[in-house]
Amino acid sequence: MNNVATQRFKNENEKFCTDCAANINMKAEICPKCGVRQIAMSNGFVSAQNGKSRVIAALLAFFLGAFGVHKFYLGQVGMGIIYLLFCWTFIPAIIAFIEFIILLLMSDIEFNRKYGGL
Structure with a gap:
């Protein structure tokens, strides 16, 4: 068996979960697979929940x-x-x-x- 890591791609309206790296919707606040809250983006800067x-x-x-x-x-x-x-x-x-x-x-x-x- 080949141990080469499979490369993952995402569509333009998707992002990777910050915890489990699953493909999720760009607007998702919580990952449907692992339930972890995603970091919010505002004006290109990562911002805290507040x-x-x-x-x-x-x-x-x-x-x-x-x-x-x-x-x-x-x-x-x-x-x-x-x-x-x-x-x-x-x-x-x-x-x-x-x-x-x-x-x-x-x-x-x-x-x-x-x-x-x-």
């Missing part, structure tokens, strides 16, 4: 992170206020740059798990 995007959060951390804008965006209002209170020390800017790198290296699934709650 509509937050990892790329947008990373950009906010890079450009406006010293003022805590990325924290407000991610729903962490208390941390955002702390960033605002201490922005004159430049410590939040350094922390925001580190968070920018962390957000860029974070997978979409991990971002969804951490910040995707409704």
